Every structure is written in C-alpha cells, then in structure tokens.
Amino acid sequence: MRETKKERLEKKGWKIGTAEQFLGLSPEESAYIEMKLRLSENLHHRRKRRRLTQVQLAKLIKSSQSRVAKMERGDPAVSIDLLIRSHLALGASNRDLAEVISSSRDSSSH
Amino acid sequence: MRETKKERLEKKGWKIGTAEQFLGLSPEESAYIEMKLRLSENLHHRRKRRRLTQVQLAKLIKSSQSRVAKMERGDPAVSIDLLIRSHLALGASNRDLAEVISSSRDSSSH
C-alpha cells in the first residue's frame, strides 16, 4: 500500500528517492504534496463540470494547454499559486478552496 | 477607502498602477491578493504565539530571516507555496489553513 502510493507519486514525477526517504517524508511534506494533489483533482472536476476543454481553460487563465494538463496530472513542477489562480478563474469561492484544502490528509494527525 | 487600500497595497510593493487599473482589478485577482495577505497575517500571529523570532522560524523552514520578514509583510514576491509550507512547519493543520483561506474576502460575492 505504501509501496503503491510511492509508485503512484513517482510516476507523476515526484522525486521521492528511496523507500526509506519516502517513509521518512515529514508530515508537513506529505501534507503539502497531498494538498497539491487534491487541488489537481478538484481542478479537473471543475473544468469538466463547466464542460471546458483544457485549451479553453488555458485561454481563460492565459496559460497553455500543456500547463493545464500538468496541473491536472499533479505535476510537481506546478505551483499552488497557479492551481489556486486557476480555481478562482473557474469561479471557485474561497470557501470552495477551503474545502478542498481541509479535505486533504492532515499533517497534524500524524 | 478604496484609495486608502490602494495605498496600503502599493506600499507593500504590489504593482497596481493607476487607480483605474486598481478599480479594474478582477475579482479573482483581488481574491488572490487578499488570500496572500491573510496568510501573511496569520503566519505572523502563529509565530508570535509560539514565541519564535523570525530567525528561529527561518531556521525551522530552512529559509532566511529576510524571507520570513517579507512573508509576514505580504511582499508580493512571495509565493503562496512558501506561505503554506511555513504554516505547516508551524504546526498548522489543513483545517487551520482552510479557515484562513475561507476567511479572506470572497471573489464570488463580487
């Protein structure tokens, strides 16, 4: 299960290194990663609900289709800033964003 | 009031330009800026509550005192990523972060 997750993340490009290092990820680090992944998933859902293509969303946020694809795939080389700005451009409220964030696994529940 | 706020932001380095442009800030843009400012304020409070100096917090997040100062002052050249990582390093839960974010003014209430 741990291993599965590690593979899932590594396939997405998260340079996690050895299994030891993975197991040694601090709670903050994994909370941060999970938060980004949640935002990725949510962005995808929001775009779909609006029935937009990645190209259309890209235009909306003045970015490119490839960057939208990377956002939605949870590419580590995408900032939370961009994820949040994209959400806002899609009409997400602060409360919407808050829900996404509070639903990611909590680092303080170690 | 608008003018006061404009000045407040400009003093912090937000390049807002003319008053027209300021008034023309899209709801998303101002929601984004407000979100960062809330995170800035909250970071300051959290650090104070823990009775840490900026130097100590900097060490905790492997950054520098000057960057901590910039974060807390709401310097626009600070990413939300860093603000969030700092919160997590200070023990903020996802729920804590969600509260900060949902308390910033909402872009969907135009």
Place this chain on the structure above:
DNA sequence: TGACATTATGTCAAATATGGCATATCTTAA
C-alpha cells in the same frame, strides 16, 4: 478502419521566486 478532437509529455528561454547577505530601522531595557 481513419479523421479529428482532446489530453499527455518533453523541451526551452524568459519570468519569477528563492536563500543568503549586508545594512537600515525599529524595540526594548538599562
């Protein structure tokens, strides 16, 4: 099957964010 739309992946130069450092300014206590 093929044609077409959509999404994924890789690359790169430009833009932005970073830590670190020096130094200025503010705060507090003696």
Place this chain on the structure above:
DNA sequence: TTAAGATATGCCATATTTGACATAATGTCA
C-alpha cells in the same frame, strides 16, 4: 542616552516556475 535584539529593506546569483511550442498518446465517432 546607549546597547542589544528583533525586524525591515535592498540586492544578487541561483533555482524554480512559467507560457509556448512540438509532438505523442488517447479518446470519439463515423
């Protein structure tokens, strides 16, 4: 007042993130 600690500001070389583009892969529908 002065000294010392804390915070703010400016700068810079490096690192990361960016939009853009090409192209591959996947999906969809006839």
